[in-house]
Amino acid sequence: MSNKPNAPVKKNDIVEVTIEDLTHEGAGVAKIDGYALFIPKALPGEKVKVKVLKVNKGYGFGKVMETIEQSNDRVEPICPIYDQCGGCQLQHLSYEAQLSQKQKQVKDVLERIGKLTDVKVHPTIGMDNPWRYRNKAQVPVADREGGLVAGFYQQRSHEIINMDECFIQHEENDEVVQTVKTICEQYGVRGYNEQTHRGTLRHVVARYGLMTGETMVVLITRTAELPHKDEIIEQIKAKLPKVKSIVQNINSKKTNVIFGDKTVVLWGETYIYDFIGDIKFAISARSFYQVNPEQTKVLYDKALEYANLSGHETVIDAYCGIGTISLFLAQKAKHVYGVEIVPQAIDDAKRNAKLNHIENADFAVGEAENVIPWWHAQGIRADIIVVDPPRKGCDEKLLQTIIQMKPKRVVYVSCNPATLARDLRILEDGGYVTKEVQPVDMFPHTNHIENVAVLELKM
Numbered sequence: 261m262s263n264k265p266n267a268p269v270k271k272n273d274i275v276e277v278t279i280e281d282l283t284h285e286g287a288g289v290a291k292i293d294g295y296a297l298f299i300p301k302a303l304p305g306e307k308v309k310v311k312v313l314k315v316n317k318g319y320g321f322g323k324v325m326e327t328i329e330q331s332n333d334r335v336e337p338i339c340p341i342y343d344q345c346g347g348c349q350l351q352h353l354s355y356e357a358q359l360s361q362k363q364k365q366v367k368d369v370l371e372r373i374g375k376l377t378d379v380k381v382h383p384t385i386g387m388d389n390p391w392r393y394r395n396k397a398q399v400p401v402a403d404r405e406g407g408l409v410a411g412f413y414q415q416r417s418h419e420i421i422n423m424d425e426c427f428i429q430h431e432e433n434d435e436v437v438q439t440v441k442t443i444c445e446q447y448g449v450r451g452y453n454e455q456t457h458r459g460t461l462r463h464v465v466a467r468y469g470l471m472t473g474e475t476m477v478v479l480i481t482r483t484a485e486l487p488h489k490d491e492i493i494e495q496i497k498a499k500l501p502k503v504k505s506i507v508q509n510i511n512s513k514k515t516n517v518i519f520g521d522k523t524v525v526l527w528g529e530t531y532i533y534d535f536i537g538d539i540k541f542a543i544s545a546r547s548f549y550q551v552n553p554e555q556t557k558v559l560y561d562k563a564l565e566y567a568n569l570s571g572h573e574t575v576i577d578a579y580c581g582i583g584t585i586s587l588f589l590a591q592k593a594k595h596v597y598g599v600e601i602v603p604q605a606i607d608d609a610k611r612n613a614k615l616n617h618i619e620n621a622d623f624a625v626g627e628a629e630n631v632i633p634w635w636h637a638q639g640i641r642a643d644i645i646v647v648d649p650p651r652k653g654c655d656e657k658l659l660q661t662i663i664q665m666k667p668k669r670v671v672y673v674s675c676n677p678a679t680l681a682r683d684l685r686i687l688e689d690g691g692y693v694t695k696e697v698q699p700v701d702m703f704p705h706t707n708h709i710e711n712v713a714v715l716e717l718k719m
């Protein structure tokens with residue numbers, strides 16, 4: 261039996277409601293006799309007249325017809341294509357309010373899912389300038405009336421809308437995409453057509469090293485052949501002096517996966533470089549690398565502070581990716597072991613360790629939930645375990661291994677508050693106490709929330 265209330269409204273009704281909350285997706289929530297109505301773009305505190313569009317059991321959807329009272333936190337989105345694009349969800353909310361909203365959402369979800377009522381959740385650490393922060397652009401390309409369009413897929417469609425600039429993208433990347441598009445147009449390169457599987461250029465990818473200014477261009481093509489390749493390379497070099505690397509990736513498959521298997525350096529370096537703090541990272545066309553390096557430093561500094569290392573500790577970094585956190589921790593620990601499922605990421609991690617002359621870090625390919633118990637069986641004892649899992653959170657087997665291994669502290673870096681809350685509950689039931697949680701805004705104007713939490717073993 262469901263205890264969800266039956267709908268007190270029906271489709272096409274016009275009702276006046278007050279918005280009480282914001283969902284994780286950024287929609288306003290109003291309650292009518294306990295029945296939740298989700299209303300895109302409406303903000304908490306606003307009084308609105310809405311048209312009911314869809315009625316489910318337990319909840320429905322509506323659309324604002326008229327705003328009767330506007331929230332003081334409402335601002336004009338600076339992006340002219342904000343509504344069509346869908347890449348950002350919170351541009352209509354002031355940045356200050358976004359930060360407090362994110363803190364509130366973390367508190368709420370820890371309480372609701374984790375039953376953690378008295379954990380200290382700090383105010384979200386935001387950016388001084390929350391624009392132009394992304395260091396990577398991946399832009400789909402198509403043909404349009406004799407030219408090319410490069411932009412984004414319109415929401416819920418496969419139509420590519422042209423975009424001249426993106427306000428959360430670094431200016432350099434915008435310039436690279438526009439310039440490469442113009443050059444390719446000049447030489448008659450055809451954009452890829454999803455329906456017919458014809459045309460050449462599928463995506464332009466631009467990567468930028470924030471601290472070095474080095475730029476990489478990746479042309480993703482359907483065919484190995486790129487007409488006027490040499491002229492295109494010369495033009496890119498002439499017009500974009502920060503470009504250190506021009507790469508072609510070939511994706512001949514009928515798929516919406518962006519990259520194909522074959523990558524060729526057309527000109528320049530295989531890698532560009534960037535720094536997070538003192539650690540240098542080599543970034544190839546395919547390397548995973550955090551997209552907001554400025555806030556990544558803030559997040560990892562916090563993880564390091566929570567790990568509270570004295571130099572004698574053995575640390576395990578589960579879900580280590582290219583070793584970003586491992587190398588950060590290695591500067592202060594006796595030894596770090598990193599584990600990650602993607603072999604290429606571990607190759608990058610090892611390369612980055614060498615690049616920084618870090619010798620007290622070892623990396624292994626495999627599933628954290630299988631490799632860590634094996635390490636344990638080999639006699640490796642961890643003082644601190646750091647986890648940074650994907651959105652689905654930690655594997656239950658890994659959490660049980662942590663509980664058995666009894667490290668004195670667990671530092672949990674999370675990109676999904678819901679799975680963080682679930683996993684903290686499991687660790688709490690296994691003998692840990694959550695000390696504090698710090699939200700860090702890695703993706704301003706979007707609904708993403710990143711957190712770092714620290715747990716201690718109960719004595």
Ligand code: SAH
Nearest residue numbers: 579580581584600601602627628648649650
């Ligand atoms: N800490 C890294 C990456 C975190 S993203 C950084 O900040 O750069 C999460 C990582 O977990 C991804 O690299 C993904 O490939 C990896 N992963 C996913 N499932 C895994 C598993 N079962 N075991 C180990 N790694 C896994």
